[in-house]
Amino acid sequence: MVKHYDLSVELCGVKLTNPVIPASGTFGFGREFADFYDLDCLGAISFKGTTRDARFGNPTPRIAECTSGLINSVGLQNPGIDKVISEELPHLRQIFHNPIIANISGFSLEEYEECCAKIDKEEQVEIIEVNVSCPNVHNGGMSFGTQPESAAEVTRRVKAVTTKPVFIKLSPNVTDIVAIARACEEAGADGICLINTLLGMRIDTVRRKPVIANKMGGFSGDAIFPVAVRMVYQVANACNIPVMGCGGVSSASDVIEMMMAGATAVQVGAANLKNPYAAKEIIESLPEEMERLGIKRLSDIIGIVK
């Protein structure tokens, strides 16, 4: 007997065939992964963090391996919002037909406003994900996401110039994640995405120098999963807006755990870099894991753990 498993979820009215979304910064604009598999199996795609101007990012080396993860200090390399809209977005639409999440970052309130207003006009984009949590840039990115006031201010300014659902992507490098998430919710955020990378560092003990040129970077991968589950749980229980869970997810079991913690959708990040088929394989193994756990509808388990 063929059993039917319902993997669909809904994020602020946007229907996803399944909750699995490649996380921004690990999937480019889809091109590289389309060489491996048909992207239409993905619930949505969150594209590479985009800023107003084209950026090279930080000097290399900007990758350091860790036990169960890696540190990156790429620093928001992207072609700039105009080129993303004129070249990357149309191409992504050709190779992917499910919802597109636009990840926007910035170095000033005005930049967030300008980029979000521009991307809001693009009909191919369903959700705007505002990155106030990049640890790899100075005077921007994470500095907006580590205080409730500034995170709320970015949220207010972006909401004032947009019509699509706005998710604020938060940093785990804070003492009180709940206060920041609540401040975003009160400022009008439609959802919260968390967590971005944890600030980390490695040292080359032979050279007696940091492995990464920029010294520090964002730590991601399997190792950060428990931190992500904890923060998703805290925020989902404190807020009334949907949460996209992100951080160290590498299996169907992780997806379900994250959803039980309170995530409506789940992003897969670093796992894509280790195994280009990671997101696809996770989706394919979800029904089996659901059967094992007696779950018929994935949406039933969102936040089931109290």
Add this chain to the structure above:
Amino acid sequence: MYKKDIYTILSNEPLTPVVYRMVLEGDTQYVTRSGQFINIELEGKYLRRPISVSDYDAKTITIIYKVVGRGTEQMQGMVAGQKLDILTGLGNGFNTENEAQRPLLVGGGVGVPPLYNLCKRLLSEGKRPTVILGFNTREEIFYYEEFKALGVDVHCSTADGSFGTRGFVTDAIRDNGIEYDYLYTCGPLPMLKALYDNTSCDGEYSFEERMGCGFGACMGCTCKTKYGNKRICKDGPVLKRDEIVW
């Protein structure tokens, strides 16, 4: 296009105390050019290990690697019959579609391996390559005989003068009065820079950078070129001379 598949180790043997040659059996259809690389998953390691392809045929891929860290130490201990999860067909590789008839191939240290298949390819295209291999000492030399067996002129330089020309590959080019019309090179950055500064011939340079994914997604290995940002893993590792920014 790429292939992620399981490959079987046919052999894994030392060429020097720290340099090993591993022959892998499996699907090689996505390896299409000399100078491409493969990315090997190792147990307990989060990131794969990118290693250049030294040679390949319809059924096998040969890699030559230096034991420099925990990952390659793990590889060193592997035996025939073991299976590895590998991404193949990565990187652009060297382009031999040009008018050059007497190309010069210059390899330094573990930059030597990808030039082996390149040399075979150039010969099969009827060209007359010359090879220069640079090492620090005589003990470090590998593949000198293998290149000679292809029937090409091979010259060596060693930094300590224990074999061939004393000094660097640039000294070997000068001392041997080598004439050439194109340059293919792979090796440490200072060697590539010295070649660039001491020659005027057009050519292709293969670069190395710390990588995350190896297939162009993470942007970890980006470099600046005269024609914009390029990812060493996807748009490289081979850059044309005229686009290099040092």
